[in-house]
Amino acid sequence: MTFQGLKPHHGSSLICLTRVLGDRPIVHKAGSYRKNPSVLSIIIVLPRSLGPYRRRMALGVIFQHDTTDPLAVITAPSPNESPEEKAAREEREAEARGISDLIDEELRAERAVRKKEEGMVKILLLGQGESGKSTTLKNFRMRFARDKWIEERASWRAVILLNLVRSANTILHALSQEMDDEQFGLDDAFTFDDYYRRYRLRLSPLLQGVESNLKRLLGAQPEEIEPQKQTHPITLSPRTSPEFFVRSRTWRNFLQTTRGPEFSGCSLEQDLPDIIDSTEAIANCKDDIKTLWRDDIVQAMLAKRRIRLEDSASFFLDAIDRLSVRDYEPTDEDVLRARLRTLDIQEHELRVDDDADAPKWKIYDVGGSRTQRHAWLPYFDKVNAVIFLAPISCFDERLIEDSRVNRLEDSLILWRAICSSKLLSRTILILFLNKIDILEEKIRDGIMVNRFLPSYGHRPNETGEVVKCKSFLFLVPQHV
Numbered sequence: 001m002t003f004q005g006l007k008p009h010h011g012s013s014l015i016c017l018t019r020v021l022g023d024r025p026i027v028h029k030a031g032s033y034r035k036n037p038s039v040l041s042i043i044i045v046l047p048r049s050l051g052p053y054r055r056r057m058a059l060g061v062i063f064q065h066d067t068t069d070p071l072a073v074i075t076a077p078s079p080n081e082s083p084e085e086k087a088a089r090e091e092r093e094a095e096a097r098g099i100s101d102l103i104d105e106e107l108r109a110e111r112a113v114r115k116k117e118e119g120m121v122k123i124l125l126l127g128q129g130e131s132g133k134s135t136t137l138k139n140f141r142m143r144f145a146r147d148k149w150i151e152e153r154a155s156w157r158a159v160i161l162l163n164l165v166r167s168a169n170t171i172l173h174a175l176s177q178e179m180d181d182e183q184f185g186l187d188d189a190f191t192f193d194d195y196y197r198r199y200r201l202r203l204s205p206l207l208q209g210v211e212s213n214l215k216r217l218l219g220a221q222p223e224e225i226e227p228q229k230q231t232h233p234i235t236l237s238p239r240t241s242p243e244f245f246v247r248s249r250t251w252r253n254f255l256q257t258t259r260g261p262e263f264s265g266c267s268l269e270q271d272l273p274d275i276i277d278s279t280e281a282i283a284n285c286k287d288d289i290k291t292l293w294r295d296d297i298v299q300a301m302l303a304k305r306r307i308r309l310e311d312s313a314s315f316f317l318d319a320i321d322r323l324s325v326r327d328y329e330p331t332d333e334d335v336l337r338a339r340l341r342t343l344d345i346q347e348h349e350l351r352v353d354d355d356a357d358a359p360k361w362k363i364y365d366v367g368g369s370r371t372q373r374h375a376w377l378p379y380f381d382k383v384n385a386v387i388f389l390a391p392i393s394c395f396d397e398r399l400i401e402d403s404r405v406n407r408l409e410d411s412l413i414l415w416r417a418i419c420s421s422k423l424l425s426r427t428i429l430i431l432f433l434n435k436i437d438i439l440e441e442k443i444r445d446g447i448m449v450n451r452f453l454p455s456y457g458h459r460p461n462e463t464g465e466v467v468k469c470k471s472f473l474f475l476v477p478q479h480v
């Protein structure tokens with residue numbers, strides 16, 4: 001009997017051999033088994049963490065035949081074995097040996113990863129969807145992994161164009177709905193003349209086509225959670241069109257194909273004709289998009305319908321002239337602003353210190369929407385610190401995945417759960433109250449905080465005061 005492939009000291013499995021003498025069992029370690037020919041039974045513990053596949057494989061490996069083994073009789077070939085049976089048995093044994101080698105290889109690789117990670121500072125980014133986790137990671141990478149950042153920057157072009165086109169389509173969609181309301185004679189519907197109808201007819205099919213083209217190029221899939229219908233008309237609605245996501249593997253492949261110096265400059269057209277096609281389609285209708293975006297009636301209609309465009313919508317729509325030229329190359333700020341929903345766990349290593357002996361940082365970025373949060377837990381006992389992103393501007397917004405829930409409320413509940421998690425009791429927690437620029441815009445637009453957060457009371461509707469109050473909410477949990 002051989003035990004190759006099972007390494008109890010890795011916690012992957014444990015083998016015990018037991019001899020029952022009277023009512024006192026004697027337990028031996030696997031290694032001492034050969035020295036105890038009186039062993040009567042074998043207990044094999046294959047913990048759940050091994051997973052069904054490796055457990056099956058492990059059992060296959062344990063029960064290999066070994067003629068020197070006193071228990072070989074269990075697995076010994078039959079004395080009347082035919083040549084066919086012998087060939088089949090040898091094939092099975094060879095396969096088992098292959099599996100054993102494979103497990104050994106995996107364990108060696110795991111050991112190497114663990115050793116490499118031992119001296120690292122590990123940080124987990126947490127927060128609800130769209131709270132800014134990936135943006136924070138991008139900021140770290142932009143600053144501390146500059147070479148890779150510059151190498152990848154050009155690959156964000158398709159995502160940026162997609163962000164732009166999706167915002168334009170959201171506006172057109174709202175315009176269509178408002179026109180339908182007008183047709184149904186709803187009291188508060190805006191009245192549009194042919195001028196607007198022509199825009200809609202001209203732009204809608206074109207931009208839908210560009211959106212599909214870019215999504216196909218990126219391997220994007222629609223959000224698996226359909227945004228819910230607006231049930232709270234005073235708050236900013238979740239967006240009406242499903243958000244897209246790109247699995248990191250697909251996205252990395254895309255980065256791979258577009259990375260490197262050959263991407264920038266003249267070979268771009270040859271490498272990525274789809275991006276050029278999309279750019280030209282956008283260039284052809286950019287004046288129409290600009291006119292609509294800057295139109296006072298359209299702006300009033302968006303405000304009335306409480307349409308929530310993406311946070312970077314105005315940045316990209318205002319920059320449409322720059323974005324829609326053939327040789328457009330994304331800037332640092334464009335990449336920071338680009339929105340790409342995170343679906344699986346992304347890991348990035350960087351060095352924040354010039355000193356080569358200083359520990360490296362490993363940052364984990366996770367998806368923040370409700371369906372993604374179950375994937376956070378396995379990382380809790382791995383990391384030294386958690387950075388929690390809590391947008392300070394979201395007091396009047398609702399979750400995309402559940403339009404009944406206010407985003408500030410969700411963020412507070414999440415933060416409280418993180419603070420009280422036993423698994424994180426020895427982890428450094430860092431709270432980032434971000435999106436202050438968006439809060440400033442909302443205050444400038446006259447949005448009253450106490451309308452959405454009654455506990456704000458009669459405090460002045462000013463950015464500084466709101467920041468103070470929100471910090472209080474997050475840091476003094478009993479007042480939440």
Ligand SMILES: Nc1nc2c(ncn2[C@@H]2O[C@H](COP(=O)(O)OP(=O)(O)OP(=O)(O)O)[C@@H](O)[C@H]2O)c(=O)[nH]1
Binds near residue numbers: 135336366438
């Ligand atoms: N104006 C402004 N926009 C921000 C800020 N932080 C993040 N954003 C924008 O917010 C949007 C969402 O940010 P992400 O970093 O993708 O959010 P996330 O938390 O990673 O979201 P998920 O991956 O869905 O969990 C992006 O368009 C960012 O550019 C900020 O401080 N100010």
Ligand SMILES: [Mg+2]
Binds near residue numbers: 133135340342366
């Ligand atoms: Mg993200």
